[in-house]
Amino acid sequence: MTEHRFDPIKDKTAEIVEYIMGAPEMPKNDDVLFNIRLSVEEATENIVQYAYAEGEGYVVVKVEVLPNNRLVITLKDEGVPFNPLDKNDPDITLSAEERQIGGLGIFLCKNLMDKVTYTFEKGCNVLIMEKEI
Numbered sequence: 719m720t721e722h723r724f725d726p727i728k729d730k731t732a733e734i735v736e737y738i739m740g741a742p743e744m745p746k747n748d749d750v751l752f753n754i755r756l757s758v759e760e761a762t763e764n765i766v767q768y769a770y771a772e773g774e775g776y777v778v779v780k781v782e783v784l785p786n787n788r789l790v791i792t793l794k795d796e797g798v799p800f801n802p803l804d805k806n807d808p809d810i811t812l813s814a815e816e817r818q819i820g821g822l823g824i825f826l827c828k829n830l831m832d833k834v835t836y837t838f839e840k841g842c843n844v845l846i847m848e849k850e851i
Contacts, residue, residue, distance in 0.1 A: 719743070719782040727795075728773030731766045735759050741781040743789060745851040753830040754789070757847055760823030761793055761802075769797025769843065783851065788832070793845045800843060801836045803828070 720741040724734050738758050745751060765777050780792040802824040828834050833848040 719780065721778065721780040723776055723778045725776035726774045727766050727770070727777050729766075731759070731763050734762050734766070734777065734779060738762075738779055738781055738791060743781045743783045745789065747851070750849065750851060754791070754847075754849055757827040757830050757834075758791060760827055761845055761847065764802060764823060765793060765795050765797065765843075765845075768800065769795045771798075787851055789849045789851045791847045793843075793847075795843050796841055797843060799838050801838070802845070803834065803836050 720743060722737055724730055724737075727734065735755070735758050739751070739755055744754070762777075766773070769775055769777070775795060775797050778792075778794045780790075780794075782790050784790060805824060824834075827847060831847045831849050833846075835846045837844045837846075
């Protein structure tokens with residue numbers, strides 16, 4: 719298991735993503751890695767941009783592989799409580815000009831990963847993304 723706390727997170731999206739993607743638990747399949755990276759980038763950017771008003775908060779990232787060959791990425795922060803899964807999926811049949819701004823990132827996460835869950839526990843947002851590897 720790989721785990722690290724980034725504090726503060728302001729302007730650290732790239733560093734956080736590289737840390738997660740560099741974890742020894744990551745699979746070697748390029749197609750799977752692409753889907754994981756895109757999901758991690760979207761979820762991390764949301765936390766960095768919106769969890770803390772001043773960007774001075776933290777995020778704890780954890781990467782592990784369960785015995786059933788499921789890669790689990792956990793992002794935990796004490797920012798503003800927000801469940802991104804409550805947001806309606808964007809209507810991707812509409813043109814970019816017709817669609818509302820926002821929501822596409824979590825939509826991608828939900829479609830590129832096998833399972834995405836959110837809980838608010840002990841004052842923390844906990845986003846968990848899983849992918850069979």
